[in-house]
Structure formats: C-alpha cells, structure tokens
Amino acid sequence: MRGRDEESGEFFSPSRSQNRRDALEVLALGEKLVALTEAQLAKLPIPDSLLPHIRDCRRITAHIAHKRQLAYLAKQMRREDDDVLDAIRDALDEDGEAARREVAAMHRVEAWRERLLADGDAALAQLLDEYPTADRQHLRALVRGAVDERNKNKPPRQFRELYRELRELIVGGSAGTDEEDADNVED
Structure with missing residues (x-):
C-alpha cells in the first residue's frame, strides 16, 4: 500500500501504473541492447554484470524462452542505478x-x-x-x-x-x- 503524506497530500511512492511503465521502458531498452552487435555493445557504458545476460538472450532463439530471458535481463537491469541506465540510453540515443x-x-x-x-x-x-x-x-x-x-x-x-x-x-x-x-x- 502506497499511502499519502497527511501534510502535503502527495503519495509516498510511485503508482503501480508508473512502476509498470518504468519496467516496460527497461524491457524496451533490453531489447535494443540485445539487437546490437558486439562492437556496438563495446562502445556503450554497460556494466560487466549485464553483458552475460545480453549474450544469453542473443543465444536463445526459441520464442518463449527468448522472451523469458529478455524479461530476466530487464529484471537485472532494474537492479542497476538509474544513472547507469540513463547513461546507456544517452549513448544509444542518436540525439544524445x-x-x-x-x-x-x-x-x-x-x-x-x-x-x-x-x-x-x-x-x-x-x-x-x-x-x-x-x-x-x-x-x-x-x-x-x-x-x-x-x-x-x-x-x-x-x-x-x-x-x-x-x-x-x-x-x-x-x-x-x-x-x-x-x-x-x-x-
């Protein structure tokens, strides 16, 4: 339960909808990373802990298994700091x-x-x-x-x-x- 601050009336944490939108953004970022080549990945500021998960996701070709591995990659990415994910997004963004x-x-x-x-x-x-x-x-x-x-x-x-x-x-x-x-x- 999120709850509200009695003095200001603001919520203590993001809504479930906002959490879901954030998780889907990270999943989309994971899909972009999986689609890149090794040379392109080397140019990005990706932590070493995520690289094996990206390679595993590339290796798996069965549809459902690939989707499951991609979800696992997104879960591992959500454990990273927001600064790390923002740096990856900026490096991927052509307008960055x-x-x-x-x-x-x-x-x-x-x-x-x-x-x-x-x-x-x-x-x-x-x-x-x-x-x-x-x-x-x-x-x-x-x-x-x-x-x-x-x-x-x-x-x-x-x-x-x-x-x-x-x-x-x-x-x-x-x-x-x-x-x-x-x-x-x-x-």
Whole structure:
C-alpha cells in the first residue's frame, strides 16, 4: 500500500501504473541492447554484470524462452542505478549529448581538412598555432598528396589519411577545448 503524506497530500511512492511503465521502458531498452552487435555493445557504458545476460538472450532463439530471458535481463537491469541506465540510453540515443559531441568533432575535423586543401600553407600555419605538437612535414605532404589526388581524379587515399591524422590531432589531443575549436573553425 502506497499511502499519502497527511501534510502535503502527495503519495509516498510511485503508482503501480508508473512502476509498470518504468519496467516496460527497461524491457524496451533490453531489447535494443540485445539487437546490437558486439562492437556496438563495446562502445556503450554497460556494466560487466549485464553483458552475460545480453549474450544469453542473443543465444536463445526459441520464442518463449527468448522472451523469458529478455524479461530476466530487464529484471537485472532494474537492479542497476538509474544513472547507469540513463547513461546507456544517452549513448544509444542518436540525439544524445555524446552523439552530438562526436558529430561536432567530425565536422571540426572535416572543416580543417577542407581549409587545408583550399588555403594550403596559410591554413597549415593556423593549425600549427592551435596544435603545436602537430608534425608539419607529414601534414604538408598529406595535403599535397590529397590535392594531387583530387586534381588527377585518383582514389582518395591520402585525403582519408589526412582526415585520420587531423582527427587524432584535434579530437585526441584536445578533450576540454571543444568549444574553442568550434569557434575558431567557424571564422
């Protein structure tokens, strides 16, 4: 029995309907996790205690047994903190904060690559001012090779290698200066 607070008139705990809605949300989250590949699961902040249950649910193919195992997975997930489940939901959500940061980082890297290809040494000097640990000669060689590939309609091998180098430099080297980089690239 839930009961009410005599002073405020509010209920002490959530209603049975709310508890059921919460449980069904966790069950739906479990279904999403079971549908993911191992590589996708590795990227998510899933506790190690849940991974064997997810794998067991994948392994079982009989309809009712699969449904039962999925319910067991949801039960184990409900035992986790709400923060853990929220972190998993956010990581799964394409509109989540983590996805937005990743897309923003990708756009910064692509913008730098296009600036390097369009402006050449002037853009390279600006990049080196912001990231002094960068290898000037290697980046210059990649830029020249990418421009040459573009002019001769060759496959974009060095174009892609330039992207990888810039991503390692920009995303790998500056974890806390995301907003500064976004402002500088927009100029």
